[in-house]
Amino acid sequence: MTALSEKLPARAEETGETASAEAPVLAVRDVRISDRVGGREIVHGVSFALTPGRTVGIVGESGSGKTLTCRAALGILPAHFEITGGSIEIDGHDIAGLSPARWTALRGTTISAVFQDPASYLNPSLRVGAQVAEVIRVKKGVKRREARRQAVELLRAMHLRDPELVYGQYTYELSGGMLQRVLLAVAIAAGPRILIADEATTALDVTVQAEILDLLADLREQTGLALVVVSHDLAVVAQLCDEVLVLCRDEVVEQGSARQVLHDPQHEYTRLLIAEHEQYGLEKFLAPKEDA
Numbered sequence: 001m002t003a004l005s006e007k008l009p010a011r012a013e014e015t016g017e018t019a020s021a022e023a024p025v026l027a028v029r030d031v032r033i034s035d036r037v038g039g040r041e042i043v044h045g046v047s048f049a050l051t052p053g054r055t056v057g058i059v060g061e062s063g064s065g066k067t068l069t070c071r072a073a074l075g076i077l078p079a080h081f082e083i084t085g086g087s088i089e090i091d092g093h094d095i096a097g098l099s100p101a102r103w104t105a106l107r108g109t110t111i112s113a114v115f116q117d118p119a120s121y122l123n124p125s126l127r128v129g130a131q132v133a134e135v136i137r138v139k140k141g142v143k144r145r146e147a148r149r150q151a152v153e154l155l156r157a158m159h160l161r162d163p164e165l166v167y168g169q170y171t172y173e174l175s176g177g178m179l180q181r182v183l184l185a186v187a188i189a190a191g192p193r194i195l196i197a198d199e200a201t202t203a204l205d206v207t208v209q210a211e212i213l214d215l216l217a218d219l220r221e222q223t224g225l226a227l228v229v230v231s232h233d234l235a236v237v238a239q240l241c242d243e244v245l246v247l248c249r250d251e252v253v254e255q256g257s258a259r260q261v262l263h264d265p266q267h268e269y270t271r272l273l274i275a276e277h278e279q280y281g282l283e284k285f286l287a288p289k290e291d292a
């Protein structure tokens with residue numbers, strides 16, 4: 001049972017009182033989400049606070065409300081879903097009072113996201129680089145030529161080999177892993193403080209998945225990005241997170257430091273998730289990079 005947690009690298013939270021003094025960039029307090037048409041509450045109270053450079057993981061079975069929680073924080077709940085309890089603060093501002101114009105200004109520059117299936121968030125008839133450049137041009141207010149230069153640099157920073165070539169390509173010419181790197185470039189182009197990665201590596205094979213997770217960790221280190229990592233896969237969440245929330249049947253059944261949740265799971269469902277990993281031998285994926 002302890003194999004997963006023993007391989008986790010030590011984190012700041014265990015070595016002292018570092019992060020707690022800083023104000024959270026994202027504070028989710030007892031958030032409840034309901035389906036107005038169905039008349040039922042779907043998410044029954046989720047809470048976490050995220051400071052710069054930290055990562056919170058949300059793990060749990062399909063349909064447990066992970067994506068709805070993310071969409072609530074991004075102000076993009078599907079039609080007829082609404083927040084019916086609690087509050088969400090982005091950078092100290094309660095999102096309840098935000099106008100659509102304010103949301104447009106916040107998205108990309110303060111809070112951003114990448115989801116599964118990157119191709120569906122990119123326009124198939126435009127060169128991918130031009131789509132990155134357009135975000136830079138609009139959100140940062142720079143000239144076309146400068147936006148293009150910055151887009152190429154950003155693609156390079158996403159560890160795309162030959163970024164000049166990739167810039168001119170179309171979605172159908174790129175693999176799933178390359179597309180997710182392009183989408184990541186789009187998501188961070190305007191320098192957000194919070195990035196939500198909702199099943200962002202789910203469709204990728206294990207090697208590419210690990211590379212993308214490394215990239216997220218590097219971004220966090222270099223820019224102080226605060227990350228929300230959502231996955232049904234405990235290995236993904238365990239690799240990056242300081243704090244973990246475990247959802248089961250719309251309920252947070254367990255929450256605590258990654259080490260605590262993985263080393264000493266209290267809930268049967270968490271134990272089941274851990275056991276599954278040991279069964280499939282995925283625990284090696286959790287080893288710190290130095291051991292690889």
Ligand SMILES: Nc1ncnc2c1ncn2[C@@H]1O[C@H](COP(=O)(O)OP(=O)(O)O)[C@@H](O)[C@H]1O
Nearest residue numbers: 042060061062063064065066067068069078079
């Ligand atoms: N656009 C939608 N329309 C109707 N029901 C939805 C929609 N999105 C989510 N739901 C329902 O809300 C619940 C939680 O969904 P979701 O947050 O997507 O779960 P998860 O991301 O954990 O798999 C599920 O029961 C799902 O069927």
Ligand SMILES: [Mg+2]
Nearest residue numbers: 066067068199
């Ligand atoms: Mg989901």
